[in-house]
Amino acid sequence: xxxxxxxKSKSNLKRFxxxxxxxxxxxxxxxxxFIAVTLIVxxxxxDIFLTVQEAISQNAGWLFILVVNFFLFFMIYLxxxxxGEIRLGGQEAVPEFKRSAWFAMLFSAGMGIGILFWSVAxxxxxxxxxxxxxxxxxxxxxxxxxxxxxxWGLHAWGIYALVGMALAFFAFNRKMPLAIxxxxxxxxxxxxxxxxGNVIDILATIATVFGLATSLGFGVKQVNSGLNYLFDITxxxxxxxxxxxxxxxxxxxxxxxxxxxxxKRLSELNINLGAVLLVFVIVFxxxxxxxxxxxxxxxxxxxxxxxxxxxxxxxxxxxxxxxxTIFYWAWWISWSPFVGMFIARISxxxxxxxxVLGVLIVPTLLTFLWLTAFGGSAVFMELHGVGTVANxxxxxxxLSLFALLDNFPLSYVTHIVAxxxxxxxxVTSSDSGSLVVDMFTSGGKIxxxxxxxxxxxxxxxxxxxxxxxxxxxKALQTAAITTGLPFALILVLMSRSLLKGxxxxxxxxxxxxxxxxxxxxxxxxDEAIGKKSKDKDKE
Numbered sequence: 225x226x227x228x229x230x231x232k233s234k235s236n237l238k239r240f241x242x243x244x245x246x247x248x249x250x251x252x253x254x255x256x257x258f259i260a261v262t263l264i265v266x267x268x269x270x271d272i273f274l275t276v277q278e279a280i281s282q283n284a285g286w287l288f289i290l291v292v293n294f295f296l297f298f299m300i301y302l303x304x305x306x307x308g309e310i311r312l313g314g315q316e317a318v319p320e321f322k323r324s325a326w327f328a329m330l331f332s333a334g335m336g337i338g339i340l341f342w343s344v345a346x347x348x349x350x351x352x353x354x355x356x357x358x359x360x361x362x363x364x365x366x367x368x369x370x371x372x373x374x375x376w377g378l379h380a381w382g383i384y385a386l387v388g389m390a391l392a393f394f395a396f397n398r399k400m401p402l403a404i405x406x407x408x409x410x411x412x413x414x415x416x417x418x419x420x421g422n423v424i425d426i427l428a429t430i431a432t433v434f435g436l437a438t439s440l441g442f443g444v445k446q447v448n449s450g451l452n453y454l455f456d457i458t459x460x461x462x463x464x465x466x467x468x469x470x471x472x473x474x475x476x477x478x479x480x481x482x483x484x485x486x487x488k489r490l491s492e493l494n495i496n497l498g499a500v501l502l503v504f505v506i507v508f509x510x511x512x513x514x515x516x517x518x519x520x521x522x523x524x525x526x527x528x529x530x531x532x533x534x535x536x537x538x539x540x541x542x543x544x545x546x547x548x549t550i551f552y553w554a555w556w557i558s559w560s561p562f563v564g565m566f567i568a569r570i571s572x573x574x575x576x577x578x579x580v581l582g583v584l585i586v587p588t589l590l591t592f593l594w595l596t597a598f599g600g601s602a603v604f605m606e607l608h609g610v611g612t613v614a615n616x617x618x619x620x621x622x623l624s625l626f627a628l629l630d631n632f633p634l635s636y637v638t639h640i641v642a643x644x645x646x647x648x649x650x651v652t653s654s655d656s657g658s659l660v661v662d663m664f665t666s667g668g669k670i671x672x673x674x675x676x677x678x679x680x681x682x683x684x685x686x687x688x689x690x691x692x693x694x695x696x697x698k699a700l701q702t703a704a705i706t707t708g709l710p711f712a713l714i715l716v717l718m719s720r721s722l723l724k725g726x727x728x729x730x731x732x733x734x735x736x737x738x739x740x741x742x743x744x745x746x747x748x749x750d751e752a753i754g755k756k757s758k759d760k761d762k763e
Contacts, residue, residue: 241675242666243665244422244425244665246419246422247422254430255683258687262691262694263690263694270694273702274702276705278546280709282543284709285536285545286536288557288708288709288712289534289549291715293379293534294719295386295715295719296379296382298382302389302580303576307726308576309733310726311576312389312392312397313396313397314396319571319572319573325492327582338555339591340443341622342376343372343595346372346375347368347603350364355367355540360606360607365604366520366521369600370521370524373595376552376591377591377592378588384563386715386719389568390407390718390721392579396572398729400668401667402669403664403667404424405417405421407721408421410724410725427711427714431561431711432558432660433680433683434707435562436559436562437688438555438559438703438704440654441688441691441692444471444650446646447467447643449623450626450643459622465693468689471685475681493648494648494652501645505601506597509597510601517596518593521592525592554709555708557712561660562656562657562660605631611628611631612631629642654681657684659677661680661684
């Protein structure tokens with residue numbers, strides 16, 4: 225009787241908590257400790273964050289540059305190699321989502337709030353302080369878009385593709401738990417189920433939480449600035465903390481709804497709202513310039529791709545790249561467990577070739593169009609002196625999008641649409657991010673109690689709030705760089721492990737194909753023999 229009641233009690237407990245303690249507990253302790261230390265130390269944490277960021281950027285920038293290029297070229301190699309015909313989930317698997325919904329969720333998860341925050345501000349900053357040309361010149365305007373394309377283009381999606389493919393392959397093809405540790409089975413074998421695997425999942429959890437917190441921090445600063453612009457609401461860390469709380473509460477509704485109802489619908493809403501805003505800027509902005517420069521920007525990106533991809537300021541001795549390129553590479557790496565897990569979850573049924581080309585090309589082209597329309601319009605205005613954007617951005621970078629929209633008709637309406645879009649992206653990131661972190665800390669389980677996802681949604685929001693209180697924008701950047709460094713090394717090992725797994729899968733696929741061909745040949749032979757026998761009987 226006691227045994228039965230004990231089992232029943234454990235079953236009831238799993239309705240509320242179903243975690244892998246060796247990952248969940250250490251991850252929670254590290255995150256809570258970070259929050260507590262930041263709050264206790266207070267204002268001096270800003271200097272600490274700055275020191276940490278500069279140390280990593282100066283001493284490990286070369287590593288970020290090399291590994292990020294390696295990840296992209298490795299993905300392209302897999303797509304066009306013999307492994308490109310492997311299908312995620314097995315040769316009989318079919319896609320769960322239509323291509324349009326798949327692309328919408330890819331873009332929402334991969335770029336999200338970040339592209340709204342930086343799409344205007346970054347090109348303008350590069351125009352004002354270019355690393356390779358004279359400030360505020362025609363060359364600076366071209367360079368501003370070139371570097372923006374570099375930071376938001378193929379390299380970012382190459383990182384996401386690597387993590388997403390590895391997770392999907394080992395979960396759906398090799399039938400392993402949907403967890404980061406599973407990816408390393410070809411290298412470490414059964415040891416992934418012990419302390420080594422726990423450490424990998426803990427690092428993935430922490431990287432994801434801080435990567436998400438960075439994006440959410442950018443988003444809430446932008447919402448606060450937009451509300452100040454429209455309704456004169458004070459811009460302050462305290463207001464931003466309240467906004468994080470409110471938006472996180474809204475996100476719990478999407479968390480409860482699940483992936484199909486919540487995240488899918490919000491992702492499609494993001495795309496629709498984004499499309500409305502994009503078309504508006506193209507139509508009412510410098511239309512011909514946007515359409516002309518889109519192709520020219522893309523051509524310049526391709527032409528200087530290798531030089532700028534490997535540029536490391538070796539001879540210049542400057543630190544421009546530390547604040548921009550190195551930050552972005554670290555941010556994308558720390559963001560990759562979240563985006564990769566999410567991409568893996570929605571990509572079953574795609575071939576490796578379709579997966580890589582879909583993840584690399586479509587979101588990149590859409591991102592480039594967005595950057596050209598928004599960032600390009602801002603640079604055009606500054607270059608020709610027909611608008612006021614730069615002065616406002618220099619005062620408050622979070623106002624960049626609203627400063628641009630002020631130069632077009634119906635600015636009050638477009639400001640509201642922009643705020644709704646930012647909030648929608650915020651909710652999508654919070655919801656899908658909590659789902660991913662919950663998978664990491666539950667041992668790769670897809671179906672877990674909703675209370676756990678709510679817990680992680682508030683945890684990510686809490687980290688974002690503390691980072692804003694403890695150092696603002698610099699703290700957000702430091703969080704991304706600090707967590708990105710150790711995870712970059714994990715991704716290098718992941719590439720090796722994925723290749724080993726692909727070799728085994730391809731070998732088994734060829735063996736299965738040969739067996740089917742033999743069976744087909746036997747069937748044809750039996751049919752021919754049977755036909756001859758019937759003909760003889762007739763004679």
